[in-house]
Amino acid sequence: MSILSVIKEVCPVIGLTVPTAVFSSTDREHVELQALANEMAKRIAFDTRDWTRLKVLATFTGDGLATAFNFPDDYHRMLKKARVWPSATPYTALTHYPDSDEWLGIQVQNFQPLVGAWTVVGEQMLIKPALPNLSTVQFFYLSSNIVKDKDGNAKASFAADDDVFRLAERVLKLGMIWQWKANKGMAYAEDMATYEDALAVSAGADKGSNILVVGRGRTPYDADIAFPGVIVP
Template sequence: MSILSVIKQVCPVIGLSVPDAVFSSTEREHLELQALANEMAQRIAFDGRDWTRLKVLATVTGDGIATSFALPADYNRMLKKARIWPSANPYAPFAHIADSDDWLAMTVQNRHELTGAWTLIGEQIHIAPVMANLATASFFYLSDKMVKDKDGVAKAEFGADDDVFRLDERVLKLGMIWQWKANKGQAYAEDMASYEDALAVASGADKGSNMLVIGRARLPADADCAFPRGIMP
């Protein structure tokens, strides 16, 4: 479903005439709809769970010299539970040094984590110690390309009537309805509740970890390794 089709479903509910075009229009209400569509789509895509459709695997390759690497061009953020796995030691991920002062202290004192470490500074990912030539480090991140154009090419925002949201379009529709009403000072509590319910259902249906798993071993919280075979009597 195109973004224009979504907006056509939104307009009767919010009291607007159904438009033939929105993103090629310069009418005030259509400009507001454009901005609202992009804002609500960003909230859905990036403010909640790590949607599987937006996950991308990145790999950086060492050269024996570099300690920092550019983030991917479509990088939005790391996953909420992200680890970086080195090819040189595939059973022990790099330690994440989140505090910049801790990273600076480690650098100035010329000390390193036993398994290696990483941090984000500016638009780069920093890794220490230096990775050997052709050694790699891989991690998942969330892409900022939440939209597809009519040819199926991913992009960062809606810019044409035939663009398509990569996630649940019903959630986007309900989100636009409640936020429009809120922006205009209208009653929106019931519409917001409908949006939140739909978002919760879509999030739950998105492929991911289950609270309970039947039929296979489960690792303790934060454990990296466990006994890999079933114990037989």
């Protein structure tokens, strides 16, 4: 569903005339809808959970000298729970130093971490010691590209009527409805509750199967017993 289709479903609920175009328009209400669509899309994508569709695997390759690596162009942030795995020592992740003073301390003291260490400074990941030539480190990050254009190319925000949100359009629609009403001083509590319920359901479905099953016994209903008789000594 394009963003124009989403907006067409939003407008009757918030009391606006259904438009034929939005992102090519300079009408005040359409400009407000453009800004609201982008704000709500980013809020859903970045403020709730690490969405599976937005996860990307990054790989940095060493040359034996470099200790600083630029993040990919679409890097938004690392996942809330992420580790950096080196190919040189694949059974142990690099040690994370989130505190910049602690990182500076190991630099000044020339401390060499046993399995390597990493931190983030500015727009780079710093790794100590330098990665061996052609060895790699890998980690997952959250992409800033939350929209696709009509050709399927990912980008960071809506800019055309035929752009598509990469996550649930219904959640985006409900979010735009309650936030528009809140912005205009209209009653919005029920609409916000509906949005939050839809967001929770969408987030809950954005994961793999559970390892543990709650309820009936875990033996499959059609499993055969290996030996149905009784063994007598």
